[in-house]
Amino acid sequence: MAATRRLTHSVAVITLNNPPVNALSYSLRRSIIKEFVDASKDSSVEAIVLCGANGKFCAGADIKEFGSTSVDSVSLNHINDTIESCKKPVVAAIEGVALGGGLELALSCHYRVANVQSLVGLPEVLIGMIPAAGGTQRLPRLIGIPAALDMIVRGRHVPATEALQLGILDEVVKTNTIDAAVQMAMKVLGQPLENRRLGTLPVQAIPNVDTFLDTAVKRAKGQFRGAQAPLACIEAVKATLHLPFLKGVENERVLTASLWSTGQPQAQQYAFFSEREVGKWTTPSGGKWDKVPPKPIQTAAVIGLGTMGRGIVTSLSKANIPVIAIEQDAKQLDQGRQAVNALLDREVEKLKLQGKTSVPGNGLGSVKFTVDLGDLHSVDLIIEAVYENMQLKKEIFRKLSSIAKPDAFLCTNTSGLNVDEIASVTNRPQQVIGTHFFSPANIMRLLEVVRGQKTSLTTIATAMSLGKTLGKVAVLVGNCPLFVGNRMLGPYLEQVNYLLEEGSYPEEIDQALEEFGFAMGPCRMMDLAGLDVGWRSRMEQGLTGTNAPPGAPVRQRNGKRYSPLADLLCESGRFGQKTGKGWYQYEKAGGRIAKPDPWVRDFLDKYRRTHQIARHQANSQEIQDRCMFALINEGFRVLEDSIASGPEDIDVIYNNGYGFPKHRGGPMYYAANVGLPKVLSTLENYSKANPDVPSMKPAFLLRKLAAVGGPPIKEWRTQLGNTSSKL
Numbered sequence: 197m198a199a200t201r202r203l204t205h206s207v208a209v210i211t212l213n214n215p216p217v218n219a220l221s222y223s224l225r226r227s228i229i230k231e232f233v234d235a236s237k238d239s240s241v242e243a244i245v246l247c248g249a250n251g252k253f254c255a256g257a258d259i260k261e262f263g264s265t266s267v268d269s270v271s272l273n274h275i276n277d278t279i280e281s282c283k284k285p286v287v288a289a290i291e292g293v294a295l296g297g298g299l300e301l302a303l304s305c306h307y308r309v310a311n312v313q314s315l316v317g318l319p320e321v322l323i324g325m326i327p328a329a330g331g332t333q334r335l336p337r338l339i340g341i342p343a344a345l346d347m348i349v350r351g352r353h354v355p356a357t358e359a360l361q362l363g364i365l366d367e368v369v370k371t372n373t374i375d376a377a378v379q380m381a382m383k384v385l386g387q388p389l390e391n392r393r394l395g396t397l398p399v400q401a402i403p404n405v406d407t408f409l410d411t412a413v414k415r416a417k418g419q420f421r422g423a424q425a426p427l428a429c430i431e432a433v434k435a436t437l438h439l440p441f442l443k444g445v446e447n448e449r450v451l452t453a454s455l456w457s458t459g460q461p462q463a464q465q466y467a468f469f470s471e472r473e474v475g476k477w478t479t480p481s482g483g484k485w486d487k488v489p490p491k492p493i494q495t496a497a498v499i500g501l502g503t504m505g506r507g508i509v510t511s512l513s514k515a516n517i518p519v520i521a522i523e524q525d526a527k528q529l530d531q532g533r534q535a536v537n538a539l540l541d542r543e544v545e546k547l548k549l550q551g552k553t554s555v556p557g558n559g560l561g562s563v564k565f566t567v568d569l570g571d572l573h574s575v576d577l578i579i580e581a582v583y584e585n586m587q588l589k590k591e592i593f594r595k596l597s598s599i600a601k602p603d604a605f606l607c608t609n610t611s612g613l614n615v616d617e618i619a620s621v622t623n624r625p626q627q628v629i630g631t632h633f634f635s636p637a638n639i640m641r642l643l644e645v646v647r648g649q650k651t652s653l654t655t656i657a658t659a660m661s662l663g664k665t666l667g668k669v670a671v672l673v674g675n676c677p678l679f680v681g682n683r684m685l686g687p688y689l690e691q692v693n694y695l696l697e698e699g700s701y702p703e704e705i706d707q708a709l710e711e712f713g714f715a716m717g718p719c720r721m722m723d724l725a726g727l728d729v730g731w732r733s734r735m736e737q738g739l740t741g742t743n744a745p746p747g748a749p750v751r752q753r754n755g756k757r758y759s760p761l762a763d764l765l766c767e768s769g770r771f772g773q774k775t776g777k778g779w780y781q782y783e784k785a786g787g788r789i790a791k792p793d794p795w796v797r798d799f800l801d802k803y804r805r806t807h808q809i810a811r812h813q814a815n816s817q818e819i820q821d822r823c824m825f826a827l828i829n830e831g832f833r834v835l836e837d838s839i840a841s842g843p844e845d846i847d848v849i850y851n852n853g854y855g856f857p858k859h860r861g862g863p864m865y866y867a868a869n870v871g872l873p874k875v876l877s878t879l880e881n882y883s884k885a886n887p888d889v890p891s892m893k894p895a896f897l898l899r900k901l902a903a904v905g906g907p908p909i910k911e912w913r914t915q916l917g918n919t920s921s922k923l
């Protein structure tokens with residue numbers, strides 16, 4: 197971890213070296229300032245270039261050091277001020293990334309030259325912080341308030357070509373970035389530096405700035421639901437209008453301290469590192485992510501071009517993997533082709549915006565559409581994405597056994613069916629694995645990789661590596677009904693139904709959980725997913741419809757409480773958005789604007805009267821507690837069953853697949869934060885009052901952890917002890 201210095205002509209080239217991303221750790225910062233001060237004093241040096249080792253400029257402050265004391269004696273602000281005030285020209289040579297403190301360092305240089313492939317940005321907001329080394333003060337002075345605010349509040353990684361247009365960069369080159377920076381440094385020798393010192397410049401005035409900022413605050417409140425960092429970012433940028441530079445930087449410090457006291461940065465940083473940890477999978481048999489090499493996937497196929505299949509084809513093509521897309525007849529193939537082509541056209545537009553049009557074939561893998569399964573004989577990996585029907589899936593896997601080449605991997609995109617049962621009909625169960633994509637599959641980041649009993653380590657490694665190639669966060673889970681995410685959703689939605697029965701209306705429940713921070717409340721989510729999906733499954737399980745036990749009480753099944761509300765809605769043709777009616781009404785079938793429906797209120801009121809249920813209108817806190825604690829309790833059971841290997845895995849699944857607010861870290865991190873004894877006692881109270889709701893009976897592991905005072909989440913794994921692992 198050091199900065200090194202060499203001389204090229206009369207230019208000192210200082211290289212940041214702290215693998216893997218040259219994060220600005222305390223020791224790197226110390227070394228930078230030493231090399232920089234030496235270079236500025238050295239009379240043989242006329243100019244200075246700052247660059248990063250291993251093709252990366254710098255990914256910012258070392259996040260691992262946040263919260264630790266005694267590392268602030270060489271602050272990044274001090275380095276930046278020293279660089280900016282240097283009398284010799286300083287040029288940043290940006291390769292790979294210049295993010296967070298990395299871009300702030302570059303902004304304090306007098307010039308910036310970047311490689312065309314590089315990305316710049318101030319993504320601190322994504323880890324619950326604001327840029328606090330002058331970034332909120334220098335960037336608006338360079339590119340104006342609107343463009344700076346957009347970058348800072350969204351934490352966007354901006355491609356070099358766009359950064360050049362915005363005025364962040366002075367030059368973009370295809371190769372030899374450091375040489376180009378040295379050339380730039382020599383070219384500007386002798387030119388005045390005053391107007392290159394961003395901290396000394398005024399910020400450009402914009403008309404109606406107050407209205408503009410108020411709108412930004414309103415938008416951020418709506419979009420980020422309870423996350424404080426986006427609001428603090430706006431506050432920090434606003435300061436450029438009325439505070440001199442140094443006061444603005446001091447304000448950054450105050451805002452950072454105040455953010456830290458909310459606990460949100462800690463939660464988001466936990467989420468950041470958890471996403472990286474889940475890639476480092478292990479299995480009880482000794483399989484490990486860095487010991488088992490994945491097989492390269494050069495070609496892939498997707499069977500079924502419904503909503504999921506279309507997204508998966510697009511995702512593979514985006515990753516430049518040639519895909520064969522299969523449907524069962526010409527009509528459905530044609531519909532699928534049109535839908536996929538529309539999605540791919542949008543991807544091309546995005547690539548154009550990123551200046552990547554020069555990549556051969558636009559950087560997208562080719563897609564061949566066919567109805568002939570025989571075309572799959574030479575592909576490396578096949579993803580079946582037909583609808584959730586075990587018999588249909590088995591029929592396809594039987595056929596694939598004889599068609600696919602012997603070493604091809606067979607994946608099933610199921611949201612909860614038994615992967616072992618599907619694998620059992622093939623001649624290669626060791627090469628069968630579940631790949632549970634989330635809709636829309638070309639956008640959603642989560643991939644649950646479901647390991648069957650016979651799935652080989654190579655198959656796991658290959659599926660996990662494919663997830664990474666597709667830009668997803670892949671989490672290895674065990675095989676049980678509904679896996680992790682959907683299994684936990686069961687008790688959560690059960691509570692939603694009970695709250696509706698007891699007297700809450702859909703919009704009240706959604707409001708409470710959206711206030712909690714969920715991207716979408718559960719009733720809107722059910723409407724979006726389609727209420728008929730659960731209804732069919734309940735019919736198959738014999739809980740409702742013609743298979744239901746004759747004479748069963750309406751609100752009980754097998755001695756447990758049961759809510760028939762969603763069944764009744766489906767029986768009256770209300771399947772959600774697709775039919776224009778569900779828990780809400782929509783402007784048309786397929787419409788997206790949810791409006792409270794008087795019909796639903798009337799239906800719920802009548803239902804309560806029929807079943808003589810006294811109305812209990814739960815407040816937001818009760819709604820949040822019951823739904824969240826039901827979800828968390830099932831999370832503990834998932835851990836007990838070793839379906840997920842740790843709480844981080846569950847949190848990553850919920851943050852990336854279910855719209856859980858990242859500023860709360862994830863459901864299990866939230867539980868640790870609330871305090872496990874409190875979660876336990878709330879569940880115990882509910883359970884005592886409602887013995888017919890077994891999902892709320894506190895999980896054994898929750899009791900065990902609460903009994904030792906609720907240790908920090910990092911220690912939970914050691915408490916898991918010997919479980920019969922499904923991983």
Ligand SMILES: CC/C=C\CC(=O)SCCNC(=O)CCNC(=O)[C@H](O)C(C)(C)COP(=O)(O)OP(=O)(O)OC[C@H]1O[C@@H](n2cnc3c(N)ncnc32)[C@H](O)[C@@H]1OP(=O)(O)O
Nearest residue numbers: 216217219255256257258259260295296297319328329472
């Ligand atoms: C006064 C305060 C001043 C400044 C504030 C800041 O600068 S806050 C930090 C702002 N920067 C960021 O938020 C960037 C975070 N990193 C990323 O977005 C990605 O890691 C990156 C750089 C785009 C690289 O992505 P890639 O997919 O290539 O790799 P991966 O994410 O797996 O990261 C590789 C390993 O590097 C570790 N790491 C990344 N960034 C940091 C960081 N800033 N500090 C510490 N460590 C970092 C990451 O955890 C990975 O570690 P590993 O042990 O290999 O899992």
